[in-house]
Amino acid sequence: DAGVTQSPTHLIKTRGQQVTLRCSPISGHKSVSWYQQVLGQGPQFIFQYYEKEERGRGNFPDRFSARQFPNYSSELNVNALLLGDSALYLCASSSGTADQPQHFGDGTRLSIL
Amino acid sequence: EDQVTQSPEALRLQEGESSSLNCSYTVSGLRGLFWYRQDPGKGPEFLFTLYSAGEEKEKERLKATLTKKESFLHITAPKPEDSATYLCAVRSGGGADGLTFGKGTHLIIQP
Numbered sequence: 001d002a003g004v005t006q007s008p009t010h011l012i013k014t015r016g017q018q019v020t021l022r023c024s025p026i027s028g029h030k031s032v033s034w035y036q037q038v039l040g041q042g043p044q045f046i047f048q049y050y051e052k053e054e055r056g057r058g059n060f061p062d063r064f065s066a067r068q069f070p071n072y073s074s075e076l077n078v079n080a081l082l083l084g085d086s087a088l089y090l091c092a093s094s095s096g097t098a099d100q101p102q103h104f105g106d107g108t109r110l111s112i113l
Numbered sequence: 114e115d116q117v118t119q120s121p122e123a124l125r126l127q128e129g130e131s132s133s134l135n136c137s138y139t140v141s142g143l144r145g146l147f148w149y150r151q152d153p154g155k156g157p158e159f160l161f162t163l164y165s166a167g168e169e170k171e172k173e174r175l176k177a178t179l180t181k182k183e184s185f186l187h188i189t190a191p192k193p194e195d196s197a198t199y200l201c202a203v204r205s206g207g208g209a210d211g212l213t214f215g216k217g218t219h220l221i222i223q224p
Contacts, residue, residue, distance in 0.1 A: 042200055042202070042214030042216050090156050094210070103159055104159075
C-alpha cells in the first residue's frame with residue numbers, strides 16, 4: 001500500500017509570495033496533520049484535520065492555513081512568506097481512532113529567497 | 114505546555130556497542146509516547162508507541178521502555194544501518210492529536 005505522499009518535493013519561493021503544499025494520506029486514514037521541521041530541530045505541530053474539520057492548531061501565525069477535502073487529502077497554504085518559513089513541511093496521517101500512531105510522508109522542502 | 118527533552122544530542126558508537134537514548138517528558142495526561150527514526154532527506158518512520166509506565170516494546174535490535182517521567186530507547190549490538198536521527202514525541206490529553214517532538218538524537222554507528 002502507498003504511504004503518505006506529498007507534493008511537490010522541493011519548492012523555491014521569494015519573500016512575500018504564497019505557497020500551497022499538498023498531501024495524500026494512507027488509504028483508509030481520515031486524519032491528516034501538518035508539521036514544520038527546521039534543520040536540526042524536531043517537527044513542530046501546525047494543524048490537524050479529521051473528517052474535514054480542524055481538530056487542532058499549533059502556535060503558528062494566521063498566515064498558515066489548511067483544509068481537508070472529501071477524499072481526505074489536504075492542502076497547507078502559507079501567505080506572505082518570510083525567510084524564516086524555510087523548512088521541511090511534513091504531512092502525517094492516521095486512522096483518527098484513539099491514540100493510533102501518525103505516519104509521515106517525506107515532506108516538501110521549502111526554500112525562501 | 115508539553116515538553117520533550119532528548120539526550121544525548123549526538124552519539125557515536127562502534128558496531129556492536131550497545132547503548133541507550135533518553136527521552137524526558139512533561140505532559141498533562143499522557144495519551145502516548147512515540148519513537149520515530151528519521152533518515153536524512155526523509156520523513157520520520159514510526160517505530161513504537163508506549164502508553165503506560167512499565168510498558169516495553171521490541172523490534173529487532175531496538176527496545177523502548179517507559180516510566181512516568183522518561184522513556185529509553187535501547188539499542189543492542191547496533192549495525193551501521195541503524196545510523197539515523199531518533200525522535201521522541203508525546204501526545205497529551207485534550208482534543209487535538211498533535212505531537213510534541215524532542216530535537217532528536219543523531220546516532221552514528223561506525224563499522
